[in-house]
Amino acid sequence: MKKNRIKGENIGLCFLLPSLTGVCLFVLLPFLDVLRRSLSSSVSEEWAGFQNYWSILHNSAFRLACWNTLRFVGVCIPSLLAISLLLAVFLQRLGRLGGILKTAFLFPMAIPVASVALVWRVLFENSGLWNSLLCRLGAVPEDWMNSPAAFWVLCGSYLWKNLGYDIVLWMAGLSGIPTQIYEAAQVDGAGEWKIFCKITFPSLLPSLYTISVLSFLNSFKVFREAYLVAGDYPNESMYLLQHLFNNWFRDLSFDKLSAGAVLVAAVILGLILLLQRIWNWEE
Amino acid sequence: MRWKLALFVLLPLAFLVCSPVLFLLTGSLMDPGELSQYLSPILSQGKGYVAWRLVPQSPSLRSYVELLLDSPEFFAMFWNSVRITALILVGQLLVGAPAAWGFARFQFRFRKTLFTLYLILMLMPFQVTMLSSFLVLDSIHLINTQWSVILPAVFSTFPVFLMYRFFRSIPEAILESAKLDTGSAFQIFLNIGLPLGSAGIVSALVLGFLENWNLIEQPLAFLKDKTLWPLSLYLPNIDLAKAGVAFTGSVVTLLPALLVFLSGQDYLEQGITAAAIKG
Secondary structure, eight states: OHHHHHHHHHHHHHHHHHHHHHHIIIIIHHHHHHHHHHTBOTTTOOBOTTHHHHHHHTOHHHHHHHHHHHHHHHHHHHHHHHHHHHHHHHHHHTTHHHHHHHHHHHGGGGSOHHHHHHHHHHHHSTTSHHHHHHHHTTOOOOOGGGSTTHHHHHHHHHHHHHHHHHHHHHHHHHHTSOHHHHHHHHHTTOOHHHHIIIIIHHHHHHHHHHHHHHHHHHGGGHHHHHHHHHOSSOOGGGOOHHHHHHHHHHTTOHHHHHHHHHHHHHHHHHHHHHHHHHSOOOO | OGGGGGHHHHHHHHHHHHHHHHHHHHHHHBOHHHHHHHHHHHHTTOSSOOOOOSSOSSBOSHHHHHHHHHOHHHHHHHHHHHHHHHHHHHHHHHHHHHHHHHHHHOOOTTHHHHHHHHHHHHHSOHHHHHHHHHHHHHHTTOTTSTHHHHHHHHTOSHHHHHHHHHHHTSOHHHHHHHHHHSOOHHHHIIIIIHHHTHHHHHHHHHHHHHHHTTOOHHHHHHOOSGGGOOHHHHGGGSOGGGHHHHHHHHHHHHHHHHHHHHHSHHHHHHHHHHHHSOO
């Protein structure tokens, strides 16, 4: 019996080996090198303690990018979660038709960023379609991409892209709630709003955590739209950490980049570990 | 019945969400002259606003012909995208499926630690691993070759995790009976694991395609030579003066993704759900 188990051990590792080798080679070992670099001076390669960390924490570009990223996450994630939940509840009730509409909302996931970039350009240029519409409605047009309004364009495109993804997740959660509970509540005379607050929402709480984390991680990809529409240095209001990292990389500022990468990794790691206690993946 | 009232909001919203595609499609089917007339306020930085029509006044396929005949570089980039995406997906399957099987079906030392590690790596954004990848790729002289984009993506841990969820849900009883019949562990994986976990594999492929057809960050950082770029980076560089080509190019880029989306939508949804909610 014991011998058998040990044999099983080796087989499992064999299956894993090609993948694990690649992960170590391409991610883990070089990350240790990044960690070392973050603690040494870029010129002399000598131990520099936390000097790089101090310097980026006092760097105004870093502060701006952090602030914008936090603001973006703070505005977008709660709105995305709320809107997608609302839509999911409605779509769930609509049955087959809801399924078709869900496809429509999921559709932006399939639209390549590069194709979207063109649409965004024509929409949000100073003399673009959106301003033309605003003008006709009697509102004041805005130079969307070159003013603080750029931030809201970014939020809008994140919501647009991720709405379907979150709806699918919420609907999966909703389908796990037994219909008998709803029927019983209706028999007892509970209204729709009360049912939502007392039954639906509490049952979805466990999914809320996972959906928030996934939405947070997907938020990093908003850089794609931002970059393709506005380039390396967009309006200050949408200058994100991703822009800053990209620019540091291009300028070969590896000391700053390594310290920044370690900081961001630490923050995300903290978030994941915090979550893992609530959200046990295994078994 | 009251729920049906919501359709008055939901239908227009759904239409709005899908409208960018409609917009691209109309633009690509317009006569180039008509198109540049509508877009002239942007092109000339002049007064007035861009105009648009839902149905082209003079529909024509001239932009498509132009793309086909006059833009050899577009097809070079298209081919780049196809090659990069295909190699990444094949690699992810070859490396990822066995790894997922190993995690799902065997007990070994450090299994839990390694799995947590994979999970953490799956959740890290590109910006965190950018410098690490660069350092390795540079040391083995792969920077500025398409392998610099392909190799790190092959070892992405997300497909492993996704396939793990599906392999894990195969009932133990089926495998037990198979163990009595066939010989080696590898044969069981090939003959029973892969077919029974095929939904997971297709999900990983669909999600992987949509992700890798859209690569921006990686080629931007690792490919200096623009002839190696995938479509996703090249397309936005087309000047709006050649608006017809820009629109048709966008539509042609969209088509493969659309095809994958429509034929694999069930798997896409399964994949999204499997990553988040315990099965």
